[in-house]
Amino acid sequence: MSIHRLGADTIGKIAAGEVIERPAAAVKELLENSIDAGATRIDVSIAGGGVDLLEVRDDGAGIEFDDLALAIERHATSKLANIDDLGELRTLGFRGEALASLAAVSDLRMSSVTRASTSAGVLRVRFGVAEPSRTAAFGVGTAVSARDLFENVPARRKFLRQPGTEAGYVSRMVGAYALAYPFIGFTLVVDGRTLFNTDGNGSAISAATAVWGTNIAESLVLLDTPNDLPDGYTVIGTVSLPSVDRATRQQQFIFAQGRLIQSRQLGTAFEQAYHTLLMIGRHPIGCLHVRVPSDRIDVNVHPTKAEVRFADERLVFAMLQRAVREAIVSHSSHQSIPVVVSSPLTDTTVQRRIALAHPEWATPAIGASMNADPIHPDASQVPTTTGKSLPVLRVLGQVASMFVIAEGPDGMYLIDQHAAHERILFEQLYAGYSARSIDQQLLLHPITMTLNARELSTHETFLDDLRKFGFDIDTFGGDSVVVRAVPAILKIRDIEHTLRLVLEELAGGGRGTSRLESLAISAACHTSIRAGQALSLLEMRELVTQLEGCASPLSCGHGRPTMLRMTADELERQFSRR
Ligand code: ADP
Ligand code: MG
Numbered sequence: 001m002s003i004h005r006l007g008a009d010t011i012g013k014i015a016a017g018e019v020i021e022r023p024a025a026a027v028k029e030l031l032e033n034s035i036d037a038g039a040t041r042i043d044v045s046i047a048g049g050g051v052d053l054l055e056v057r058d059d060g061a062g063i064e065f066d067d068l069a070l071a072i073e074r075h076a077t078s079k080l081a082n083i084d085d086l087g088e089l090r091t092l093g094f095r096g097e098a099l100a101s102l103a104a105v106s107d108l109r110m111s112s113v114t115r116a117s118t119s120a121g122v123l124r125v126r127f128g129v130a131e132p133s134r135t136a137a138f139g140v141g142t143a144v145s146a147r148d149l150f151e152n153v154p155a156r157r158k159f160l161r162q163p164g165t166e167a168g169y170v171s172r173m174v175g176a177y178a179l180a181y182p183f184i185g186f187t188l189v190v191d192g193r194t195l196f197n198t199d200g201n202g203s204a205i206s207a208a209t210a211v212w213g214t215n216i217a218e219s220l221v222l223l224d225t226p227n228d229l230p231d232g233y234t235v236i237g238t239v240s241l242p243s244v245d246r247a248t249r250q251q252q253f254i255f256a257q258g259r260l261i262q263s264r265q266l267g268t269a270f271e272q273a274y275h276t277l278l279m280i281g282r283h284p285i286g287c288l289h290v291r292v293p294s295d296r297i298d299v300n301v302h303p304t305k306a307e308v309r310f311a312d313e314r315l316v317f318a319m320l321q322r323a324v325r326e327a328i329v330s331h332s333s334h335q336s337i338p339v340v341v342s343s344p345l346t347d348t349t350v351q352r353r354i355a356l357a358h359p360e361w362a363t364p365a366i367g368a369s370m371n372a373d374p375i376h377p378d379a380s381q382v383p384t385t386t387g388k389s390l391p392v393l394r395v396l397g398q399v400a401s402m403f404v405i406a407e408g409p410d411g412m413y414l415i416d417q418h419a420a421h422e423r424i425l426f427e428q429l430y431a432g433y434s435a436r437s438i439d440q441q442l443l444l445h446p447i448t449m450t451l452n453a454r455e456l457s458t459h460e461t462f463l464d465d466l467r468k469f470g471f472d473i474d475t476f477g478g479d480s481v482v483v484r485a486v487p488a489i490l491k492i493r494d495i496e497h498t499l500r501l502v503l504e505e506l507a508g509g510g511r512g513t514s515r516l517e518s519l520a521i522s523a524a525c526h527t528s529i530r531a532g533q534a535l536s537l538l539e540m541r542e543l544v545t546q547l548e549g550c551a552s553p554l555s556c557g558h559g560r561p562t563m564l565r566m567t568a569d570e571l572e573r574q575f576s577r578r
Contacts, residue, residue, distance in 0.1 A: 013128075016102070016104040020105060020149075023149060026098075027056065031044070031056060032092035033056075033092075033093060033142075034060055039059050042185070043058075044189070045057075045188075045189040048163050058143075061141075062115065065117065071123075074097055074101075075095070075096045107146070108144065109147075113139070115140070120136055172251075176253040182200070182206070208220055223235055223327050236288075239288070239327060240284045240286060253286070253287040254266045257292075273325040276521075276556075298311075379512065379517045390550075393407065397540075417533070417540075423556045427550050429487065456481075458506050459481060462515060472484040487523075492527050506522055521558060
């Protein structure tokens with residue numbers, strides 16, 4: 001084929017393909033236009049997954065009659081005059097492409113009225129062909145509807161999913177903006193049914209409750225920007241406590257300068273804030289909103305503005321992770337009572353305290369490592385000691401040699417003895433490590449073990465980490481190792497068996513975000529009290545006291561819950577007293 005210029009129609013469709021990938025993308029562009037127009041109410045309605053119809057109405061500033069036709073032309077915008085304006089951009093849109101793109105691939109109608117005029121302008125564009133604008137009666141603001149999306153682009157239609165799935169994407173999109181803009185009231189209607197309705201009263205929790213459901217209202221917390229950040233850096237948002245989790249990441253939203261963005265890095269920062277608090281494979285929900293000085297972000301790197309570039313990505317990563325971690329750790333439904341961790345000491349004749357002369361091992365406060373590598377964060381961010389979140393509990397007894405029953409000021413607690421002890425040992429290992437002082441239990445008779453190839457290579461990989469926690473262990477020619485000391489707090493009975501279990505788990509990948517953390521999780525798990533072990537009242541009290549002293553007492557290092565709580569109210573209800 002000889003070289004020729006493409007027709008306007010083809011150019012339009014090609015450009016539309018980039019911006020309007022699917023109905024949810026069209027809805028996103030329309031929402032952003034309404035927000036830019038200063039709307040306080042935005043009503044979204046779709047039918048047939050948004051393909052048959054998608055409509056967005058707002059009560060914003062509206063478009064002048066004479067500008068209507070221009071609004072749907074490509075590269076026509078009221079938001080940007082020249083490239084220098086990009087730096088100081090206050091609007092979500094700036095490319096002037098969305099309406100043109102949508103008009104090229106749908107039967108589009110737009111009605112708009114400005115505050116100054118009495119009648120609205122109405123424009124219809126059928127698959128790129130505009131009809132002359134006319135006037136009609138219309139309330140306030142702007143309504144844009146698109147019917148038969150992609151009817152003239154069959155290839156794109158084929159690529160769409162079932163209407164139910166597309167409707168799900170639209171709902172996720174509208175939900176995200178409703179969460180991020182609590183001062184705007186959003187309504188979403190799908191096939192005539194109202195899915196949610198936020199009241200726009202400015203409360204992020206009430207918006208989140210409308211979008212996510214009233215049943216999780218009590219499990220949401222608001223974020224606070226950490227107070228030692230450079231000027232112009234803020235993070236706000238609503239996130240779930242570890243008591244709520246989901247099988248997917250679909251309800252995790254990150255906004256930057258007001259726009260929903262995709263960022264694997266920041267998603268990771270969010271999830272890592274829940275580390276050791278959620279089960280592996282479970283995910284928190286949340287809507288996080290980051291702002292940085294406008295000259296520290298490039299928003300013009302993606303056709304749908306979904307990706308952005310931060311000049312200080314690590315700082316943003318750390319601030320987001322810290323804000324979330326601090327919010328969930330400090331927030332607790334329990335009253336806060338300071339409890340001193342009792343340090344379990346074994347027979348001092350076989351015990352010594354070693355000083356670990358490595359200042360870089362000290363555990364800084366949560367997220368303090370602003371220079372952390374965002375992809376491979378230092379493990380030094382692991383357990384923290386901000387705030388106690390368990391009240392003092394009175395131990396009542398044990399059930400099924402597995403659970404400890406206790407009473408607190410706010411009801412009854414059932415504590416999983418294994419998970420609880422695992423959490424305690426995990427935090428104590430780290431406490432000794434960060435204090436650079438570990439109590440070792442010296443073995444009067446060092447143990448020599450022969451390792452298989454897999455155990456040997458795991459042992460070599462983890463040798464440094466084993467020593468950091470107080471294992472005195474050395475290779476002893478060929479495939480043997482000799483163990484001279486172990487961490488005293490673990491009170492290991494069968495050292496050989498335990499070490500093999502730990503090496504086996506670590507060879508399988510480990511459960512932590514670093515070698516050190518994987519080791520702590522595994523060592524704590526294989527040395528803690530088992531289910532099935534009968535405990536004396538004294539032992540149970542000791543267990544509960546130590547759990548009260550944990551920074552994150554509600555789950556074990558693997559993320560399983562350590563306890564269930566039943567309030568007196570709930571008990572009364574169960575007995576039909578209420
Ligand atoms: P952009 O948002 O990048 O400027 P669009 O194609 O989305 O490009 O919109 C073109 C122009 O139409 C906008 O700059 C704005 O002036 C006007 N416009 C679009 N939607 C609305 C709306 N809901 N209310 C008021 N004006 C709007
Ligand atoms: Mg726009």
